[in-house]
Amino acid sequence: SNIRNLPMEKLASTMMFPCKYSQSGCAAQLLYTDKPDHEDSCEYKPYSCPCPGSSCKWYGPLEQVMNHLMLQHKSITTLQGEDIVFLATDINLSGAVDWVMIQSCYSHHFMLVLEKQEKFHGHQQFFAVVQLIGSHKQADSFIYRLELNGHRRRLTWEATPRSIHEGVQSAINTSDCLVFDTHIAQLFADNGNLGINVTISPV
Template sequence: MAQPQIISQKRIRGAVTGEPSGSSSTPSSSNTQISQLPNPGTLTDELAALFECPVCFEIVLPPIMQCQVGHLVCASCRPKLSCCPTCRGNLGDIRNLAMEKVANNLMFPCKHKQTGCRMSLGLNEKAEHEEICEFRPYTCPCPGASCSWQGQLEKVMVHLKHAHQNITTLNGEDIVFLATEINLPGAVDWVMMQSCFGHHFMLILEKQEKCDGHTQFFAIVQLIGSRKQAEHFAYRLELNGNRRRLTWEAMPRSSHEGVASAIMGSDCLVFDTSIAQLFADNNNLGINVTISIVN
């Protein structure tokens, strides 16, 4: 990605040259409980330890499989094994119904407890919570599959500044994102950062070519933060030119959610090449971006 150009007019304009792409709310339930994790040696802690899979070290959830002498293994690891990883005995297809009943009456710690989560949950809420847990490792928010970095929220911006130095960052809640050379062939991403209200937002314009030759553009904003934080903001994207206006307003995606599912479901500003050309100027497309606080 080439070094961005910054053009000063009424507003600060950030221009990013495209490059080809690479190859919460807390669950509500009567069983959900926020509590300090039990101290080592308590009965609950010892019981929970019995449910640790010896292969992946995750909690063994129903259906709970066991070997002939009773050693447990999770259903995900079972198809990969030819014998019990604990005693080397025959695994078979034996379910431990008694342990499944016990599991349904236990509160298990979130699997992200080592990174700070203090929540304990029943089996029905555990998987859903872990998907949106604020302590879940964040992946690199840049589009494409070329960066495999993972880390905690407070380290995301540090990673971006060191590993993706060519991404321009502009300050202010009202800016213009100028994507250059929008007629570049193939799949292309334009990316920049917007800093305001004490947070960082990533602006993404993605160009995709469908198998039928049809080309579409997808524009979206994501907050470098959790879904709970994202709920406090709204963004507006606007194309202006030739006495025409195209506007999209929404809540920003959180970097935990990412933007792939939103783009796949067209839950963003979507337009085709003919629309892009209506608003483009010399093969450059300016998108007005406004971030606001939602009370």
């Protein structure tokens, strides 16, 4: 029916509802209108597998994410240190490709992602971004820097890491990451391999 029940609407607009993750520990009570936003970023929402472009359907609590990666995604390399080189090999491979590695520093694990895709016909682009294997709040206390170094040229992007809770796709969709095209990639690549300097710092 299109007839609006104003008293009911009024009542609903003032009632408080529990978060749908209350069973996992969330104590939040929310107005109906605030529920979707809260639940989308609720810290008790289970974490999905952070591997980009993977068809992995795993999800679980934050504490088990690294364990899952070690067991199910054994090919992912881990490097120790706050200042490392993320080497993407064969960047000229055609089609949508993802390069992933893990950087461990400051008692945290960060997942580095380089994604190649064609958002616009005939225009392949690379998107590089860092996500913390941790909560949004934890991610806020770090900053990452991605740097391409070439012959008398340097391209640098600095930003707050994403949390794997939100993932990297929204950052890639809105270009809120290091974006460069195949021309730029060629300027900085060596024999089809691209080294990205990654530095993580506490804020």
